[in-house]
Structure formats: C-alpha cells, structure tokens
Amino acid sequence: MSLDTAATKPHERLATELATEMEAVNGLIRERMASEHAPRIPEVTAHLVEAGGKRLRPMMTLAAAKMCGYDGPYHVHLAATVEFIHTATLLHDDVVDESSQRRGRPTANLLWDNTSSVLVGDYLFARSFQLMVETGSLRVLDILANASATIAEGEVLQLTAASNLATTEAIYLQVVRGKTAALFSAAMEVGGVIAGVSEDRVKALYAYGDALGVAFQIVDDLLDYRGTDATGKNVGDDFRERKLTLPVIKAVAMADAEERAFWERTIAKGKQASGDLETAMAILARHDTLEATRVEALAWSEKAKAALAPLPDHPIRSMLVELADYVVARIS
Template identity: 80%
Template sequence: MSLDAAATKPHEQLAAALADDLASVNALIRERMASEHAPRIPEVTAHLVEAGGKRLRPMLTLAAARMCGYDGPYHVHLAATVEFIHTATLLHDDVVDESKQRRGRPTANLLWDNTSSVLVGDYLFARSFQLMVETGSLRILDILANAAATIAEGEVLQLTAASDLATTEETYIKVVRGKTAALFSAAMEVGGEIAGQDTATKQALFDYGDALGISFQIVDDLLDYGGSNAIGKNVGDDFRERKLTMPVIRAVAQADADERAFWERTIQKGRQEDGDLEHAMSILAKHGTMESTRVDALAWADKAKAALDHVPDHALKQMLVDLADYVVARIS
C-alpha cells in the first residue's frame, strides 16, 4: 500500500473531522506570520506554510485536545505554535543541508537566500513563543520550549554523527527522537495539558507522539533508498548528504573489507562517483538491512498504537490508530 493507495487517508479523515479547528489554525497562522515592516517574512513563510503540507503536527494537537474533552480556544493557539516551530526548523534545516527541494518545490533558501531563511525562521520561533504565552500555562511553555531545544540538539548531534562510521543505532535513535519525534510528542502532550488531563494520560499522549515520530522518520529514511520521490525528496538525498541512517548503519556493521572501504570513501570522506548510490543500495539489499529496518518501523508504529490504550475513548482515537498504520504502509 502506497501513500496514494487508500481512497480516504487517515490524515484526510483527521482533517475532515477537525475542519473547523484547522480553519481557525490557518487563520491564526496567516495573522501571526504577517509583518508590518518586513514583507519578506510572510513571503518566505507562505512559501512553506502554504505549500500543501498535511498539517500533521498541528492536527495531533487538535486531536489530542478534542479527544480529552477540551472545548476552549487555546488548542488553536497551540496547534499554530507547533506549525510555526516545525516551519522554522524546516527553514533552518534546508540552510544547514544546502537543500534545493522541499515538498516537491524549490526551497526558500534557493528562492531567496540563506540569510532570509535563517532570520525568518528566527521570527517564527519568536511568534511561536508569543502564542505559547497566551495560553497562560507555564507547563505548556515548558513542554514546547523543551521540544524546541531538543530539536536543535538532535540536529547538532546529527551534524557530529552524520559521517562517522562509528555511529551506532542508539545514536541514530537519539537523533531521530530529537529532530522529528520531539515535536510529535510535544504536540500530543500539550493537547492533553490544555485539557487538564492526569499525568498518566498525558504520558500516554507523549508516548504515542514519540513512537509515531520515530516510525515516521525511519520510514522517510527507508524511502530515501526505496525508489519513491512522493515525499518531495530525490531518491538518494541522504546518501549524497552523507547521512548515516539505520539501513546504512546496519550495513556498515556487517561490511566486509571492500564494503567498509566503499563506505569510508563515500560517506566518511565524501568522495562519491557515478554509480555509487546504486552500489550502496545493492549492499543494503545483500545484508537485508532495508527489511530489518522496516521491521523496526512497524514495531514503533505498534508502540504508538499501544499507547492509545491509555487515553479516553473517542472517534478521533481510531483515526490516530489508523494514522500509525498509514505511516508505515508507505513501506509495506
């Protein structure tokens, strides 16, 4: 089953169920990304925010709050906050990675410049903190501020570990938990926090987001070697950027002398030649690391679904279960 196989996808079902809330989130995003003095800010922001993203992270916040019985206005502020944090990190990531494509479109740093991308990202972080404060909850501020710090920490860890063939699976999961899962888990947890849920329920929401985020990133990393550019990436981007993801880490651990020399040349030293990507993929196939990594992605999706056993019953709950299955269906 591919991303396009299902007639009605779980994220589309969520969007339909949360349509009124999402409309309010989109209106608030447009309002807060405005700038009286610097028109480039809304130009750059709109390029990403309105590029057809699924709004998955803000939908998690809205769903968690609604599932927990919240009927106030501030879940909308929190969902907008989560989307601003996500957009800011994408702007910064594309500069760091020197990316040229995002969601199938040219990146902001390519259309404008690196300086604009970094500064607009900073502006969105500032706006996100303003939105957090408006909820009046120090605990929410703590959760989201910690998530923002964890995301940056994960990105820095990836910088130091990316081309180091000694990088372990444990370090890889730390990177993934930082750069991807931290915002998924925070998005879920703040939904429970604004709804006044007990500690156990908030932990379950956090656990769902954490496991979903890890599964989501593992799948993205698999797709980089798996022949699909439906996610807006070119196949082999991670290889060309010398990023050690789980399939490669496992292949390096099983490498013979010739394979080890290949990984040292292409990943550690960055000397890549025509045909190297295809050879890398053949090594992954030889050692079965794509399949073993797929099994891990499925296991993380199962952990996400299990966490939902501890949250209130609600129509949205099944949609979140289906979402976890859908994330890994891309590689099933």
C-alpha cells in the first residue's frame, strides 16, 4: 500500500526532519547494492530501490533512534538494513504473486525474469545481515533476524490460509503480523536498542510499529473493496486472486448456506464468473463487514498512538502520532 496525496503528510514531514540521515542511508544503500562480479544485481536492485517509494520503514528506524537521543553512526546502517530486507521481500513477493506492476512500474521479474528476482532478493538479504553485524550488537542481530524469519513464516502461512474458508481472524492477524507488521515493529525497536533506552521504551517502540503495521495492512485490504484506486491496484483484485482478507473472513463467519456455497465456489475453488464480484460486494454490504473492518483498522491506529506514551516528548513523537492517524485517514 502507498500513502496517498492527502493534505496532511506526516511521512513527508518525517522525511524533512530526517533528510540528512536519509541521504546517508541512500548513499549506503547505493554502495552496498553494488556487485563487482554480477552487474545484474545493481540493475535489478536499482530498479526497485530508485522507484520512488516512501522509505517509510528505514525512516522509522531513524526516527526512533533520533527521538531516543542516539548520536552514533549505526542507525544509518540499521535503516539501510531494514530497506534491504523490505526490498528483498518485494522482489520475492512479485515472483510468488506473478505481479507485473509495482509502484506504477513494471516489476523486476517482468523486466528480467523470476530467477534474477529471487537471486537478487537473496543477495539483499545477505547484504542486510552484513550491515547488521557491523553494528556490533547481538540484540539488534537477534531482532532483525527474528523479523526476517517471521516475514517468511507469514508469507508461507498466507499460501495455505489465503483461499481456505477455515481461515479465522486470528490466523489473518498472524499473517498480517508476519508479512507486514514484523518489519515495522523491528524497524522501530532497533532504533531504541541502538540508542540504549530503557526496556519499557524499547517495548513501546515495538508496540507502536506492530500496531501501525496491522492498521496499515487492514486499510490496504479494506480499500480493495471500497471503490478507490488509492492502493495502486484494481478494486476487487483480492477477490479475483482468491485472497481471504478481513472483510471476507468476517462475511464467511456469518454466511448462510447459500452464501457459503458462493464463497466455496469463488474463493476456495476459484471458479469465478461474470458478476461474482458484485455478488461478493452485496454479501459484504449485507453483513456490514466493510464497516466492521474499518472499525478494527481505526482501533489499531489508536493502539499505535497509545503505545508512544512512555517515549520522550519530542517533535518526532508528534509526527509518529500523526502518521498513525494518516495511515487510516482514507477510511476515517
């Protein structure tokens, strides 16, 4: 999901506040994505890294470190690490999803091939671990290594859960916490760890990132059914791709026999026909699951804001509060 062009853009204010640090991060990313022997690596990586993403995750690491008073050099390494992990997962995701477009541009697997995307993703994961080690912190290595494993676990869980009508809201949340929230929370957490703050503040940073990541993904899933192109994908893509997201999971739980048969045919078996999306939308409306999903996204945004309470009074903290509001602004 991308952050759209609303009037208030806290991520842009964060970018201005962290401009010097982000310049250093971008320089380190360019330096470390180089390869002496395999020019395909910087070609593929540059296509995605330079595609104009918001760099939200590395900014969160820099924001956490700066808010907590860190004045050393390693927050830059950690921010670059987070971006490499994120970019690696995008390269792999586009292969798994057979995607042809990312951030409005052709995907790497379309321009090159699946093999290049997978192997360059592997290279970026390896580079990310080299950067982690350079901080000299085993705690940081532990957090980011666990996050990387959790992301992969979430993606594999989604493979089995995506079209299974037995998927519960708890399993959905586990997938979201894996594939999206894990990197948000780790990005915040390592910023506090490198700054040497107290354990309660480290936990607060983790809790903020986790809740923000969950809200972020729920909003993305909701907008797929809300008649907007703000997500950069067509309305109903998740339905056509047989992805059980929160609005549908809620509807399946309340389905009568006829509705369940519809979900069984279209999602579980993938036998979709003309007019099925409209039928799905009507069922969601009948059970008001889009509104229920909206309420959950707003609740996670509130959890994110509440988590910031133990952290230092700092302009960046205010921006993080605004960011939590902004993530859900389009559904408020």
